[in-house]
Amino acid sequence: MSDKDTFNATLxxxxxxxxxSAVATPVVAQEEASRWSFDSTLLYYGESDDRVxxxxxxxxxxxxxxxxxxxxxxxxxxxxxxxxxxxxxxLDRPQTFTSPSGRAVYTTNAGEVPLDDxxxxxxxxxxxxxxxxxARLYTFSAGLGFSTEYDYTHLGANLSLARDFNxxxxxxxxxxxxxxxDSNPVGGRPVPLSQMLDVGNNxxxxxxxxxxxxxxxxxxxxxxLNRTTVLRVNYSYSDSSGYLNDPYKVLSxxxxxxxxxxxxxxxxxxxxxVYVFESRPDTRTKQSLYAEVKHAFGKPVLxxxxxxMTDDWGIDSHTGEIRLRWPLGEGxxxxxxxxxxxxxxxxxxxSLVGGAALPRYASADFRLGExxxxxxxxxxxxxxxxxxxxxxxxxxxxxxxxxxxxxxxxNQAGRQQYPDxxxxxxxxxxxxxx
Amino acid sequence: xxxxxAATLTRDFDHWTGRFxxxxxxxxxxxxxxxxxxxxxxxxxxxxxxxxxxxxxSRYRSxxxxxxxxxxxxxxxxxxxxxxxxxxxAATLTRLSEGAFDITSGALRKVWTFDGxxxxxxxxxxxxxxxxVGWHKAEWRRPxxxxxxxxxxxxxxxGKEYAVDAAAEHVEKIAPGLCCLINFGGDVAVRNERAxxxxxxxxxxxxxxxxxxxxxxxxxxxxLATSGDSRRFVFRDGRRYSHxxxxxxxxxxxxAPHSITVAADTCTQAGTITTLAxxxxxxxxxxxxxxxxxxxxx
Amino acid sequence: xxxxxxxxxLLALSGCAGVQPWERDVLARPEMSLDTAPLDAAIDDHIYxxxxxxxxxxxxxxxxxxxx
Numbered sequence: 001m002s003d004k005d006t007f008n009a010t011l012x013x014x015x016x017x018x019x020x021s022a023v024a025t026p027v028v029a030q031e032e033a034s035r036w037s038f039d040s041t042l043l044y045y046g047e048s049d050d051r052v053x054x055x056x057x058x059x060x061x062x063x064x065x066x067x068x069x070x071x072x073x074x075x076x077x078x079x080x081x082x083x084x085x086x087x088x089x090x091l092d093r094p095q096t097f098t099s100p101s102g103r104a105v106y107t108t109n110a111g112e113v114p115l116d117d118x119x120x121x122x123x124x125x126x127x128x129x130x131x132x133x134x135a136r137l138y139t140f141s142a143g144l145g146f147s148t149e150y151d152y153t154h155l156g157a158n159l160s161l162a163r164d165f166n167x168x169x170x171x172x173x174x175x176x177x178x179x180x181x182d183s184n185p186v187g188g189r190p191v192p193l194s195q196m197l198d199v200g201n202n203x204x205x206x207x208x209x210x211x212x213x214x215x216x217x218x219x220x221x222x223x224x225l226n227r228t229t230v231l232r233v234n235y236s237y238s239d240s241s242g243y244l245n246d247p248y249k250v251l252s253x254x255x256x257x258x259x260x261x262x263x264x265x266x267x268x269x270x271x272x273x274v275y276v277f278e279s280r281p282d283t284r285t286k287q288s289l290y291a292e293v294k295h296a297f298g299k300p301v302l303x304x305x306x307x308x309m310t311d312d313w314g315i316d317s318h319t320g321e322i323r324l325r326w327p328l329g330e331g332x333x334x335x336x337x338x339x340x341x342x343x344x345x346x347x348x349x350x351s352l353v354g355g356a357a358l359p360r361y362a363s364a365d366f367r368l369g370e371x372x373x374x375x376x377x378x379x380x381x382x383x384x385x386x387x388x389x390x391x392x393x394x395x396x397x398x399x400x401x402x403x404x405x406x407x408x409x410x411n412q413a414g415r416q417q418y419p420d421x422x423x424x425x426x427x428x429x430x431x432x433x434x
Numbered sequence: 435x436x437x438x439x440a441a442t443l444t445r446d447f448d449h450w451t452g453r454f455x456x457x458x459x460x461x462x463x464x465x466x467x468x469x470x471x472x473x474x475x476x477x478x479x480x481x482x483x484x485x486x487x488x489x490x491x492s493r494y495r496s497x498x499x500x501x502x503x504x505x506x507x508x509x510x511x512x513x514x515x516x517x518x519x520x521x522x523x524a525a526t527l528t529r530l531s532e533g534a535f536d537i538t539s540g541a542l543r544k545v546w547t548f549d550g551x552x553x554x555x556x557x558x559x560x561x562x563x564x565x566x567v568g569w570h571k572a573e574w575r576r577p578x579x580x581x582x583x584x585x586x587x588x589x590x591x592x593g594k595e596y597a598v599d600a601a602a603e604h605v606e607k608i609a610p611g612l613c614c615l616i617n618f619g620g621d622v623a624v625r626n627e628r629a630x631x632x633x634x635x636x637x638x639x640x641x642x643x644x645x646x647x648x649x650x651x652x653x654x655x656x657x658l659a660t661s662g663d664s665r666r667f668v669f670r671d672g673r674r675y676s677h678x679x680x681x682x683x684x685x686x687x688x689x690a691p692h693s694i695t696v697a698a699d700t701c702t703q704a705g706t707i708t709t710l711a712x713x714x715x716x717x718x719x720x721x722x723x724x725x726x727x728x729x730x731x732x
Numbered sequence: 733x734x735x736x737x738x739x740x741x742l743l744a745l746s747g748c749a750g751v752q753p754w755e756r757d758v759l760a761r762p763e764m765s766l767d768t769a770p771l772d773a774a775i776d777d778h779i780y781x782x783x784x785x786x787x788x789x790x791x792x793x794x795x796x797x798x799x800x
Contacts, residue, residue, distance in 0.1 A: 004724050007530065014526040015702045018519045019599050027656025028627075029697035029728055031649055032635065039771045045779065060771050074774070123797060147797060158792045169750030177792045216792060222766065227751050228758050232766050236788055290789030294764055301763045307789040317786040325763050330447040332763070342785055368785055379772075385448060387635075393772070399783065421783065427775065460757065 037062045041429040043078075048422045051115060052082040068139065073128040076147075080123070083115035085419040087249040087364035088275055089351050089412060090114065091261055096272045100248050102187040102202055105269045113419045116248055123149035129158075137164045145179070154181045160218070169224040177216040184209035185247035192279030193358050196250060198270030204277075210243035228296040238286040250275040251364040252351045259410030262354045276352065278363040286311040301325045314346035315368065331382035331389070338375035344368065350403040350417065366419050371401025377425070388432040395425040441481040443474055452477030456484035457594050459619025466613040466628045476605055480616055483601040490516075491589045493540065503579060503587055504540075510573075510580040518576050520589060520596065527592070527706060528569045534713040536569050536681030538581075540588025546679065546686075560684035567681055595659050595705030598623045602701075615653070623657040623701040638695050638730055649730060651697065659704035661712050662693025662732070678712045689716040697728040 038061050045054040056078030063071045088095065088108075095108045100116070108114040129143030138161065145156040160175030183189075188205030190196075197204055220234040252261040253274040261273040292305035307319040323336040345368040347361035377395030384390070401418035408417060441454035450473035452463040463480045465473045492498045503511050513521065524537045541563050545555035566584040573580040581587070589596075598616050602623045605614060613628045615636075622636055633652035638660065651658060661678065680687050690712045698704035707727055711718040722729045751759070762768055773790060781787040782797065 004726060007725060010526065010530060011703055011706060012699075014523050015700055015706075018523040018596065018702060019603060019700065020519075021603065025655055025699070027697050027699050027728075028633070028654035029656055029658065030652055031730065032652050041771050041775065043775060056775075058771055058775065074771070076774075125797075143792070149797065152797065154797065160792075166750050167752065175792065216788070218792065220791075224750050224756075224759060227755050230759060230764065230766065234789060234791075238788070286786075288786070288789050292766065292790070294766060296758050296761070296764055301761075305790075307786070309786040309789070311785075313785075315785045317784070319786065319789075340780070340784060340786075345785070367783060373784065383447065397779075397783075423783075425779070427772075429771070 035064075035433045037064070037431070037433050039429065039431045041427055043425065043427045045423060045425050047082070048424075050082065051421070052080060052084055052423075054078055054080045069130075069132040071128070071130055073126070076123075076125040078123050080121040085366055086114050086116040087278060087366075088114040088252045088273075089254070089261065089364075089417075090415050091273075092411070092415075095261070096266070096270075097250075097275065098196055098199055098270055100185065100187045102197075102205065103199060105199060105271075111415070113416060121149050121151075123147060123152075125154075134161070137168075138162070139164075139173075141175075151185050152181065152183050154179060156180075156214075158216075162220075171220075171222040173218075173220045173222075175216075175218040175220075177214075177218075179214045179216075181212045181214070181242075182209045183212065183243055183247065189243070189245075189247050190277035192245060193276050193362065196271045196275040196277065198266050198268055200268070201270075212240060212242035212244060214238060214240045225293075229293065231293050232291065234288075234290040236286075236288045236290070238284075238288075240284045240286075241282060244280045244282060244284055245278060246280075246363075246365055247277070249278045249363060249365045251278060251349060251362055253354045254351045254409060254412075256353050256355060257410055259351070259408070259412040261351075274354065276358075276362075278365065279361050280347065280363055281313065281361055284311060284313055299327045313368070315342055315344070317342035328380075329382075331380065331391075334379040334381070336375070336377045336379065336395075338373075338377075340373040340375075342371060344370040344404070350407045350412070351409070353409065366399075366401060366421070369401045369403070369418065371399050371418065373397065373399040373421075381429075388430070390431075391427075391429040393425075393427040393429070395427075397421070397423045397425060441477050443470075443477050445470075450477075452480070454481045454484070456481065457488050457597065457618060459594065461618045462616075464615040464617070464634065466630075468609075468612065472609065472612075476609055476612065476614060479604050479608055480601045483604045484597050484618060487593065487597040487600060491520075491593050493586070493588055500587060500589065503581065504585075506581060508581070508583040510578045512577050513579055514577075520592070521574055521579060522576070523596075523702075524589070524592065525569060525574065527710070531710050531713055533569075533682050534680045534687075535591065535709060536567065537587045537589060537591070538567050538569055538572060538585055539679055539681035539684075540586040540590070541566050541584070542679050542681075542684055543586075543588070545684075546677075564684045567684065591709055592702065592705060594618050595621050595657075595701040598657070598701040620660045621658070621701050621705060622653065624653055624655045627655050638693075638732075651695070651730070653697070656697055656699055657701035657704045658695060658697050659701055659708050660693060660695040661705070661708035678709065680713060687713050687715045690714070691718050691731045693732045694718060694722070695730040696722070 040059045043056045056076060058074060058076040060074040090111060090113045093110050095114055096105050099106055125147035127143060127145040129141060131139060131141040134140040141160045143158045147154040156177060156179030158175060158177035160173055162171050162173035164171050188202060188207050189210055191204045194204035217237040218234060222232045224230050253276060254261050264272060264274050266272060286309060288307055288309040290307040295302050303323040305321045309317045319340045321338040323334055325332050325334040347363060348368045349362045349364055352362060375395050375397045377393060379391060379393040381389055381391035399421040403417045441452055443450055443452045450465040454461050461484060463477050465476055489495055490498055491500050493500055495501055499513060499517050527535045545559045545563055547553060566582060571582055598618050598621050601616050602625050605612060606625055611626055613626045615622060615624045615634045624634060633654040636651045636653050636658055638649045638651060678687050694708045694711050696704045696707045698707060707725055711721045714721045719731060758764060
């Protein structure tokens with residue numbers, strides 16, 4: 001091979017002869033510097049009837065090192081205020097409860113679903129993950145997660161391995177995740193199924209924190225079906241053990257005929273009815289099967305997903321979600337619809353009957369009951385000239401549940417049995433590169 | 435090969451994008467700052483130039499110049515100026531590569547089919563074909579070309595890059611100073627810088643995961659060409675045989691990078707350098723450094 | 733039994749479907765990625781985890797919280 005200048009001159013001359021003219025201007029080309037990509041969002045979540053309100057902000061950063069190595073980190077902060085149903089039933093008379101701290105009381109008006117109002121919480125969460133190829137066709141990923149709020153901390157780690165087959169049309173991945181959560185409730189942990197006591201009486205509360213360990217296994221399968229369609233199917237297995245109770249939730253103990261909460265006379269300040277703290281098993285095994293499909297109809301993209309979950313608490317659920325991303329000008333519009341239905345846990349009780357033997361486990365937490373939930377939403381995204389994207393998303397979430405007939409006693413039939421929920425979610429997002 | 439002969443024009447937020455298929459590749463023309471009618475004119479000019487060159491130099495079409503030459507079976511064929519220029523250019527490349535690059539290696543396609551399958555020909559089959567491979571066996575005296583019986587020429591190695599430059603030249607004639615980017619399946623040329631001064635952003639396809647850009651090159655003007663095996667290869671016994679054949683041996687070049695992208699003044703120059711570098715096999719990077727061009731390897 | 737037939741279906745799918753590496757143009761579009769909006773997904777997962785009894789499915793949850 002001749003030396004550089006001769007080679008370049010020969011080639012330039014040959015090209016000039018071929019093209020019939022000299023291209024006077026030299027090339028100007030450079031590689032774009034490897035960038036950080038950021039995704040940030042600001043979210044508002046608000047339930048109707050002055051229940052829970054949440055404002056949260058999250059930032060996620062990804063550094064792509066090329067050759068499939070990636071580092072990502074996400075930081076989230078959210079502030080929760082408001083009240084959540086405590087599990088006690090509504091009555092035709094006002095009710096008084098001792099607050100979780102054990103130092104004060106709060107009252108609920110007649111006809112209203114009792115809400116526990118001492119619920120102000122700021123939570124910070126940080127998660128990071130590293131992905132890299134391990135060998136040709138193998139990709140390895142590891143992650144760590146941490147979150148903290150005043151009565152709860154979480155620490156988790158995960159590992160996964162993916163293998164491509166079939167000209168990278170098929171990917172199989174397997175992953176495992178561990179986490180340990182520590183719960184240190186305000187006022188101490190109540191003894192399950194013990195009665196709510198007067199202000200200052202902590203005899204049924206236990207000090208110190210309790211932990212919950214979770215092991216998750218995931219087996220996933222991704223398949224390119226054709227040029228415009230891709231499918232993913234995941235099987236998950238999750239095993240939780242430890243303290244699974246919600247320390248702030250109670251059940252009302254009611255009269256077997258009237259269905260109204262048994263009354264009680266407090267010594268000083270305290271509850272004017274008989275309420276017991278909930279009790280859940282100390283293990284829970286869940287399995288779920290999840291499938292999603294993305295299909296492009298020309299420019300628009302349709303996304304459909306379905307998940308079936310079943311666990312050993314007797315809960316079965318189905319989730320179906322559909323989104324359609326439609327290009328619009330310099331951006332897109334994406335309506336979405338989600339439908340969720342779950343059956344009640346075996347130990348879900350709207351209330352407990354006075355005089356009957358206490359069951360081993362019982363909870364009136366609406367999240368373990370039987371309900372349907374629908375979300376309708378729409379997202380609009382806009383690409384800026386520099387390749388960044390801002391977006392806005394609004395969703396309306398509605399939950400409505402029912403209590404099994406045999407659990408409705410006496411006067412309860414005439415009242416709102418299930419604390420239905422409706423929430424508005426508004427989210428602003430901005431994606432940019434630096 | 436029949437292309438669908440349809441070119442579509444759509445408006446992306448700050449430029450027009452014209453798309454069509456030619457030379458078995460997805461082709462596009464990105465046009466900056468133009469009216470819809472001018473954009474259409476430019477797209478038609480580029481696509482018709484691409485299809486013209488494809489028809490003229492296709493090995494399969496009976497009306498193509500290349501087909502006529504390949505069917506000449508030992509008799510002399512006169513060629514027109516354009517074909518003559520390409521033959522002169524090819525001859526220069528054969529000289530610069532000391533015979534590794536050779537347009538008469540088209541005959542080797544009889545024994546090599548790069549479809550991702552596992553057929554590898556035997557040395558005997560290759561030797562048989564090598565009897566009709568070699569530019570020195572042809573008689574090229576402008577404007578007449580005489581091939582020996584059984585010899586085949588194929589402009590596949592330089593045709594696409596030449597088409598990009600020819601199309602760019604054509605656009606410059608009908609719309610001087612227009613800012614557009616011409617991309618024929620990864621071979622790109624930009625004649626004039628954009629009015630806004632911003633470069634075009636070109637993604638270099640990642641070898642590992644096809645159609646996922648690994649790197650982005652900012653091209654303000656000039657050309658990019660990529661030579662690589664991610665799309666056409668033979669895979670057998672754990673070894674990947676690139677589709678770039680060394681005409682001297684009849685075998686694919688060994689230990690070449692998976693893909694080379696080069697930036698140069700014209701697409702023809704960029705394409706030539708990537709091809710000649712690939713033919714260096716293990717020494718590809720050495721050669722690229724020696725030429726002083728900007729390059730990206732995978 | 734159900735799991736075995738599911739596995740067979742999945743294996744059958746993997747054999748007969750797929751595209752050539754040069755046909756991945758549509759699949760490479762960012763909106764065709766299965767993880768196109770990971771932050772949205774994490775937020776949704778967190779909201780639904782705190783209001784419903786099911787969680788995850790798509791991947792590992794981002795982290796626990798005291799909300800369930």
